[in-house]
Amino acid sequence: MSETTESESRKLLGRLREALAAEDAGQERLNKITGLIADSMGTEVCSIYLFRDAETLELCATEGLNVESVHETRLRIGEGLVGRVAKTAKVINTPDAPNAKGFRYMPETGEERFSAFLGIPVQRLGEMLGVLVVQSREAREYSADAVYALEVVAMVLAEMTELGAFVGEGAAMSPLHQRPVQIPGVSAQEGAAEGHVWLHEPRVIVTNPIADDPEKELERLNDAVEELRVGVDKMLEMSQSGDKEQLKVLEAYRMFANSKGWMRRMEEDIARGLSAEAAVEKEQSVARARLSQVQDSYLRERLSDLDDLSNRLLRILTGQGSETGVELPDDPILVARNIGPGELLEYGRSLRGIVLEEGSVGSHAAIVARALAIPLLVQARRATTEALNGDHIMVDGDSGLLHLRPDESVSAAFRDKIAMRAQANERYASIREKPAVTTDGARIKLLMNAGLMADLPSLETSGAEGVGLFRTELQFLTQNKMPKRSDLVAQYKKVLDSSKGKRIVFRTLDIGSDKVLPYMTPTDEPNPALGWRAIRVGLDKPGVMRMQLQALIRAAEGRPLTIKFPFIAQADEFRMARAEIDKTLERERILGHTLPERLEVGAMLETPSMAFSPQKFFDDVDFLSIGGNDLKQFFFAADRENERVRNRYDTLNVSFLSFIERIVERCEISSTPLSFCGEDAGRPIEAVCFAAMGLRTLSMRPASIGPVKSLLMRVNLDDLRAIISSARHRGVQSVRPAIMDYLREV
Numbered sequence: 001m002s003e004t005t006e007s008e009s010r011k012l013l014g015r016l017r018e019a020l021a022a023e024d025a026g027q028e029r030l031n032k033i034t035g036l037i038a039d040s041m042g043t044e045v046c047s048i049y050l051f052r053d054a055e056t057l058e059l060c061a062t063e064g065l066n067v068e069s070v071h072e073t074r075l076r077i078g079e080g081l082v083g084r085v086a087k088t089a090k091v092i093n094t095p096d097a098p099n100a101k102g103f104r105y106m107p108e109t110g111e112e113r114f115s116a117f118l119g120i121p122v123q124r125l126g127e128m129l130g131v132l133v134v135q136s137r138e139a140r141e142y143s144a145d146a147v148y149a150l151e152v153v154a155m156v157l158a159e160m161t162e163l164g165a166f167v168g169e170g171a172a173m174s175p176l177h178q179r180p181v182q183i184p185g186v187s188a189q190e191g192a193a194e195g196h197v198w199l200h201e202p203r204v205i206v207t208n209p210i211a212d213d214p215e216k217e218l219e220r221l222n223d224a225v226e227e228l229r230v231g232v233d234k235m236l237e238m239s240q241s242g243d244k245e246q247l248k249v250l251e252a253y254r255m256f257a258n259s260k261g262w263m264r265r266m267e268e269d270i271a272r273g274l275s276a277e278a279a280v281e282k283e284q285s286v287a288r289a290r291l292s293q294v295q296d297s298y299l300r301e302r303l304s305d306l307d308d309l310s311n312r313l314l315r316i317l318t319g320q321g322s323e324t325g326v327e328l329p330d331d332p333i334l335v336a337r338n339i340g341p342g343e344l345l346e347y348g349r350s351l352r353g354i355v356l357e358e359g360s361v362g363s364h365a366a367i368v369a370r371a372l373a374i375p376l377l378v379q380a381r382r383a384t385t386e387a388l389n390g391d392h393i394m395v396d397g398d399s400g401l402l403h404l405r406p407d408e409s410v411s412a413a414f415r416d417k418i419a420m421r422a423q424a425n426e427r428y429a430s431i432r433e434k435p436a437v438t439t440d441g442a443r444i445k446l447l448m449n450a451g452l453m454a455d456l457p458s459l460e461t462s463g464a465e466g467v468g469l470f471r472t473e474l475q476f477l478t479q480n481k482m483p484k485r486s487d488l489v490a491q492y493k494k495v496l497d498s499s500k501g502k503r504i505v506f507r508t509l510d511i512g513s514d515k516v517l518p519y520m521t522p523t524d525e526p527n528p529a530l531g532w533r534a535i536r537v538g539l540d541k542p543g544v545m546r547m548q549l550q551a552l553i554r555a556a557e558g559r560p561l562t563i564k565f566p567f568i569a570q571a572d573e574f575r576m577a578r579a580e581i582d583k584t585l586e587r588e589r590i591l592g593h594t595l596p597e598r599l600e601v602g603a604m605l606e607t608p609s610m611a612f613s614p615q616k617f618f619d620d621v622d623f624l625s626i627g628g629n630d631l632k633q634f635f636f637a638a639d640r641e642n643e644r645v646r647n648r649y650d651t652l653n654v655s656f657l658s659f660i661e662r663i664v665e666r667c668e669i670s671s672t673p674l675s676f677c678g679e680d681a682g683r684p685i686e687a688v689c690f691a692a693m694g695l696r697t698l699s700m701r702p703a704s705i706g707p708v709k710s711l712l713m714r715v716n717l718d719d720l721r722a723i724i725s726s727a728r729h730r731g732v733q734s735v736r737p738a739i740m741d742y743l744r745e746v
Contacts, residue, residue, distance in 0.1 A: 009149045010214070012040040013156065013273035017210045020160055026168035030061035037153060038063040038134065041146060045114055045135035048122075049075070049082055050161070052172035057086055057131065059109070060172050064135065066110040071170055073106050080104035085119035085131045089289040091147060092119040095139045115139040120150045124158040125281070126288025127385040129176075132157060152272045155282040159209040177388050180407045185355065185380035186643055187400040188366040191703070192418050193353030193375045194411075195331030197391040197404075199384065200339055204314040209278035214270050221266060221276040224316040228309070229257045252305040262306075277317050284310035333395055335387045341368045341477050348372070349454060353395035355380050355387075355402055360641050371451040371474060373458075373703050377402055379643070428706025432463035436709045440716045444691050446709055447505075447699040449677060453491070456498040458702035463709065466503035468625065468699025469677045470495065472548065473510050485547050492555035503562060505625070505699075506552055507604065508577075509544060510534045510566040529630075529639065534567030539576055549584040554593055561596035564625055568603040568610060571617040578620070604677075606630035611663050618670040625699070626663060628678025635659060651680045652736040654728050657693055664694035675699055684711040685739060692720035714746045 019032045030048055038046035045064030049057040052074070059065075059073040078087040084102050085092050094100040097117035105112065114135040122130040132154045134142070160166065167175050211217045232253045256262060262283065269279035287306045333353040334344075344354070344365050351374050359365055359378035369376035375397030386404055387393065394403040394414045403410050436444040447468030448458060458464065475483055475491055495504060512533025525531035538545040552561060565577045578601055589595060605611070606627035618624075628651075633640045635656055636649040650656075660676075667674040675697035680686040682704030688711055690698060700708065723742055727735040 009152060010271075010273035012037070012149065012153065013210045015040065016153065016156055020165055026166040026173055027061070030166050030168075030173075031063075033157075034061045034063040037132075037150075041134055041149070043116075043134045043136045045111070045133070047133045047135075048130060048157070049086075049133065050122075050130035050166070050172040051086075051128065052170070057082060058170070058172035060130075060166070060168075062109075064114075066108060069106070069109040071172070073109055075104070075106075080106070081117055081119055082131050082133060085121055086128055089121045089123060089126075089128060091121070091151075092117065093142050093147060095141045097135070111135065113137055116142065118142040118147065118150065120147070120154045121289070122154045122158050122161070123285050123289060124162055125285055125385055127382060129158050129161050148268075149272065152269060152274055152282070155269075155274065155278055155285070156209045158285070159206050159278060159281075163205075163207065177386070177391070178405065180410070181386050181404040182406075182410075183380050183383055183386065183402040183404065185377035185383075185400050185402055186361060187376075187397050188359065188361045188363070188378045189354075189369045189374060189376035189397055191353075191373070191375035191395075191397040192414065192421060193333060193395045193397070194414065194418065195333040195352040195393060196329040197335050197387045197389055197393050198328055198332035198351075199387065199389050200334055200336035200343075201311070201384075202389060203384070204277075204281075204311065204318055206275070206277045206281055206314075206318070208275045210273060211270065211275040211278075214273070217270045217274075217276045217279075218267060220317065221270065221279065224276065224313055225257065225263065227316050228313050229254070231312070232257050232309075253309050256306050256309050277314060280310055280313050280317065284314075329390065333393050335383050335393070337384055339365050341365060341474070344368045345452075349374070353377075353393075353397070355383050355393075355395060357381060357383050361646075367451070367471070367474065367477070370701060371455055371471070373701060424710075425706065428463075428710060431709055431713065432461075432706070434709075434713075436712045438691065438712055438715055438717050440718050442691065442717050443696070444712055445675075445697040446705050447675065447697065448702045448705065449699055450495075450702075453494055453498070455702070456495065459499060459502060462702035462705045464502075464702060464705055466505075467499065468505055468675050468697065470504055470506045471510065472506055472508060476509060476511065482544075485551050488548060488551035489554045492552055493557070496555060496557075496559060503560075505562045505564055505602070507564050507566055508535075509538060509548055512537055529633070529641075535565050535573050535577060536567070538565075539573065542580060545577075545580055546584055549581055550588065553584065553588050553596060556594075556596045558594040558597055560598040560600075562600040562602070562623075564602040564604055564623070566604045566627070567606050567630070569607045570609060571613050571620075574603050574617065574621065605663065607634055608659070611659065611666065615666070615670065618666055618672050621672060623673040623675070624663075624667060626660070626674070626676045626678070626695075628676055628680045632656065632678075632680070650734045650736060651683075651686050652689055652734050652739065654724070654732065654735060657689060657724060657735065658728070660690060660695070661693040668694070673697070682708060684708050685736070685743065688712055688715050688717075688720060689724065689735065689739060692717045692724060711743075715743070716746075 015036045016033060019029060019036060034046040034048055047062040047065055048060050050060045052058040055077050057075045059070055062070060075083045077083050081092050081097060081100060081103055094117050096115055097103055114137055116136040116138060118134045120132045121128060122132055132150060162176060164175050166173055232250060236250045236254060265283055266279040269282050270276060274282065284307060331352050332350060334347060334351050335355045338356055338358040345368060349372055353375040354369055356378045357380055366376060375395050377395055377397060377400060380402050383402060391405055394406055436446050445465050447466045448462055448464035449469040450456065450467050451471035451474040552563060565574060568574045581601055585595060600622040602623035602625060603621050604627040605624050629640060632651060638645040638649050640646045664674060674695065676690050676695050677699040681698040682700030684707045687698055687708045691712060719742065723738050724735050727738055
């Protein structure tokens with residue numbers, strides 16, 4: 001086979017462009033392309049395999065293999081050499097294919113005559129679209145020039161597949177972005193939503209992958225890169241006194257923007273015949289492919305930085321900014337790789353749902369989504385590459401599934417689910433003003449969690465008797481600098497005014513772990529959940545705590561005020577925090593500010609250590625709130641950010657319920673009011689079991705109050721206690737099966 005020079009590569013791309021420009025149907029076009037590639041490369045076989053579904057490749061065109069095998073030969077991903085290329089997104093180049101690892105003989109193709117095999121992944125931005133293969137009888141390894149030339153061709157094929165150039169009969173040649181797709185994700189906020197896709201960063205479409213004039217394309221690339229470098233330098237200048245993490249990202253941007261290797265590879269791609277845009281996207285696709293294989297988090301972040309920088313460069317080259325002229329739909333569901341809390345708040349309650357390719361259940365975006373009660377999926381792989389603006393989309397935040405362009409049967413089932421939810425909400429509305437009283441006469445107080453002004457109207461509409469947890473960190477997380485005390489005073493005053501006399505429990509700043517302020521230098525900790533966070537930060541850096549306490553006292557304007565401290569792990573931490581309040585009260589009195597009519601100071605019980613505190617601690621606190629999310633992860637030693645383990649341990653584990661019961665008993669001795677705050681409080685089955693263990697106050701998201709109240713009003717706590725006690729004596733691990741059997745009868 002002849003060596004492929006840059007000039008010959010451009011000739012091949014020129015012939016490709018002619019074939020693509022011809023008024024041929026998709027199948028004819030593919031047939032022509034395989035023929036001209038084989039001819040240009042001087043090889044006997046050229047074949048193109050495309051995905052017919054997420055797991056199956058189909059032979060869609062060939063020059064040199066049996067024509068009858070087209071659309072008949074199929075391979076599972078990972079099966080045979082072609083399947084291995086698709087699975088690994090890596091080139092396979094072997095002189096002796098029949099004896100290569102993973103080879104699978106496909107008799108209908110007649111490929112037994114050919115020894116040499118070269119398989120190239122056809123991919124776009126990390127999304128595998130198919131495999132390009134050349135083969136020859138001669139047992140030899142294809143040259144580096146040949147491999148490079150075919151990678152350039154594969155790039156063009158990927159772009160043209162994306163643009164619909166190879167549409168024909170059959171699943172493998174059906175148009176992209178028109179097939180129904182189901183993508184699994186991780187539920188970070190429950191709920192179901194139907195709407196239309198709104199891409200946070202619209203995709204850049206490359207319509208001119210092949211160029212005539214390499215010199216002109218090089219000039220365009222150099223001009224765009226220079227504009228990019230100037231832009232990054234300006235951003236760096238503006239951020240010198242700001243967030244250290246942002247500075248680190250911008251420094252990585254500058255490093256890549258000035259990378260000679262990156263520029264050299266793109267220049268070589270242009271010399272081979274690609275346009276400047278296609279050259280950038282080819283390198284971006286390679287980076288995305290590497291990203292999927294890399295385990296090291298630092299390297300993943302750096303490759304992600306290169307990906308973001310490539311998008312910026314593509315927007316400069318194409319002129320396709322984030323403003324595409326497309327209007328926000330009436331029922332938008334946001335689809336993005338990731339998003340910050342400030343950007344998410346700008347959308348506000350206009351969103352029906354949110355889908356993120358990255359993110360976690362404890363991310364800032366998840367915190368805001370929960371505050372806004374918007375269904376949220378995270379870790380929904382390929383969502384941004386599969387979705388287009390305006391696509392019909394359904395988000396199932398209960399089961400963690402995304403349905404994109406669903407067929408009618410899926411849509412009908414999903415709408416039935418939404419309708420059933422709406423009917424249930426009507427039933428819940430009918431009991432909104434009624435107290436939550438069980439059939440044996442136990443009165444359970446149901447409170448709501450909040451963190452934004454937008455949450456406060458739910459105090460009336462949900463039937464909540466107050467706010468058991470107001471997360472004050474959201475005002476800090478959604479800004480790029482420390483808020484002023486006067487701004488905090490105004491914010492807290494609005495919260496208290498909106499409560500109309502109902503009790504609001506303000507939790508002081510809970511930062512660290514998964515909640516790092518944009519303007520706070522992140523600490524390099526191997527396990528941040530067990531590190532410098534919450535009250536530990538407040539006691540070590542008391543200035544912010546004092547400012548916040550002053551703001552709360554001034555906002556109260558003489559009204560009753562309730563404050564609790566997060567993540568207390570030993571009694572002395574509470575005593576020191578309480579002493580800060582006493583100092584602040586005295587300082588405010590001297591300054592002439594009105595002091596609260598009544599002040600209650602409590603603590604979050606989020607570490608098992610506090611259940612074993614001296615009784616004096618329980619006497620000293622005005623109230624306690626069990627922080628269920630943290631307490632559960634520490635009790636089971638299961639990181640709630642780790643999908644492998646977080647759902648492995650059941651809240652209705654007999655040991656955990658016994659532990660809750662012990663905390664209740666400790667509080668009863670000193671008559672200390674106790675509540676449970678967290679996601680589990682809003683799950684009806686868990687909630688009734690907590691009530692059976694003696695808890696009489698539960699705090700949850702507003703949407704959960706109706707379902708929890710409805711179930712509480714149907715159960716007898718004596719019966720539930722008996723079931724739990726029986727499970728203990730039998731030595732079972734979880735009471736859930738027995739509780740479910742009981743609930744089916746009530």
